[in-house]
Amino acid sequence: MKRIIPCLDVKNGRVVKGVKFQGLSxxxxxxxxxxxxxxxxxxxxVFYDIFASIDGRQIFADILKQVTQCITVPLTVGGGINTxxxxxxxxxxxxxxxxxNTGALKNPELISRAGQEFGSERVVLAVDVKRLDKTxxxxxxxxxxxxxxxxxxxxxxxxxxGAGELVINSIxxxxxxxxxxxxxxxxxxxxxxxxxxxxxxxxxxxDFVKLFKKVPKTDAGLAASVFHFGEVKIxxxxxxxxxxxxxxxx
Numbered sequence: 365m366k367r368i369i370p371c372l373d374v375k376n377g378r379v380v381k382g383v384k385f386q387g388l389s390x391x392x393x394x395x396x397x398x399x400x401x402x403x404x405x406x407x408x409x410v411f412y413d414i415f416a417s418i419d420g421r422q423i424f425a426d427i428l429k430q431v432t433q434c435i436t437v438p439l440t441v442g443g444g445i446n447t448x449x450x451x452x453x454x455x456x457x458x459x460x461x462x463x464x465n466t467g468a469l470k471n472p473e474l475i476s477r478a479g480q481e482f483g484s485e486r487v488v489l490a491v492d493v494k495r496l497d498k499t500x501x502x503x504x505x506x507x508x509x510x511x512x513x514x515x516x517x518x519x520x521x522x523x524x525x526g527a528g529e530l531v532i533n534s535i536x537x538x539x540x541x542x543x544x545x546x547x548x549x550x551x552x553x554x555x556x557x558x559x560x561x562x563x564x565x566x567x568x569x570x571d572f573v574k575l576f577k578k579v580p581k582t583d584a585g586l587a588a589s590v591f592h593f594g595e596v597k598i599x600x601x602x603x604x605x606x607x608x609x610x611x612x613x614x
Contacts, residue, residue, distance in 0.1 A: 365611045366576050367407035367584035368598055369561060370591045372397060374413050374443075377427050379592065392592065395430045401591065402435035405598045407613060409435060410463065410531070410586060413443030425457055432458025440488055440531075446470065448481055455482070463531060465490040466504050469511060472525060479526030488561075489527035491519055493548060494535040500548060507535045515548075516555050523556045530556065531586065534564035539589060541567025544575045553581035566590050569604050576610045 372379050372394045379394050398409055411431060432439060441454050442463030451462050462482075468475050468489060479487045492503045493515045500515035519530060532552055534545035544565045553560055562575055566587035575585050590596040602612045 365613060366582075366605065367561075368405075368572070368601060368612065369408045369410055369584050369586040370397070370401045370406050370598075371410040371412065371563065371586050371588045372431075373588060374411065374427065394427060395434055397592065398431045399434040401598065402437050405602060405614070406437055407584070408438045408440065410440045410442070411459075412441075412463070425453075428454070428457050428459070442488070442490055446474070448474075448477060451478055451482060461486045461488050461529070463488040463490045464527075465492065468522065469502070469504055469513075472521070475522055475525040475527050479528070484526045484528040487527050488529045488531055489519070489522040490531040490533065491515060491522075492533045492535055493545075495548070500551070503535060507538075516551060519552055520555055523558050527558060529559045529561065529583075531561045531563055534562075537565030538563075540565055541590065543567065543571045544579075544585070546575070546578055549575070549579045549582055553579055559583040561586050563587070566596070569596055569601050572601060572605060573608050573610070576605065577608070 374394050379392050379397055401409060411428060428441060438460040440461040440463050441459040442465060445451060445462055445464050446467040454462050464474060475487060475489060492507050493500050494503050502511045502513040502515050502518050503509060504511055534548055537545040542565060544562045549562050560582050561584040562582050563586040566572060567590060572585045575582055602614055605612045
């Protein structure tokens with residue numbers, strides 16, 4: 365069963381969206397959007413406090429709590445997660461899964477420790493990836509800094525450490541609306557066996573159809589602006605996926 369996941373990138377309490385991680389513009393209230401998506405058939409939601417790690421602070425608890433109170437679907441939360449106490453705090457606020465990105469790069473043991481403490485099915489390793497020549501590199505700090513790490517090797521290491529799911533953010537495709545980064549996703553799907561959530565590039569319903577048909581090991585499609593601006597309606601998307609023989613929950 366394939367999943368459709370809207371993503372709420374939050375800055376200063378508001379949902380924002382940019383292109384290739386740059387030029388962020390205001391969209392809407394995360395609470396309003398979360399309630400709308402939950403009611404319209406989203407399978408899950410992702411809430412990223414995108415500047416928490418850069419600013420060196422914790423996620424805004426009050427906004428997150430409001431979001432969890434207005435939805436009935438699972439919620440993955442990311443941003444500023446560096447310790448087990450950070451994760452415990454998010455779970456107390458209502459998060460079902462937690463997305464670790466910068467925190468895992470700084471301390472790779474956080475993945476295994478989180479899996480042992482809370483269950484690997486709740487540990488989501490998020491990776492911001494950009495193509496450089498013929499290789500894929502892991503980037504950090506909002507896509508501005510190259511870590512020098514080979515993305516495929518880092519992802520394999522994350523799976524080996526106990527991550528239960530991957531969110532693959534293609535910086536090259538982010539906000540461009542020309543389709544998901546299929547070559548990147550194919551490379552990752554052949555390297556790991558845990559669920560893969562594809563993020564970056566969705567511009568229309570057909571992009572989701574191509575994603576699941578051409579990279580069938582992908583478990584979910586994550587998108588932001590096409591949902592935020594009404595270019596793709598979740599019920600319409602799911603009907604078209606079903607018409608193309610792709611199993612979804614209606």
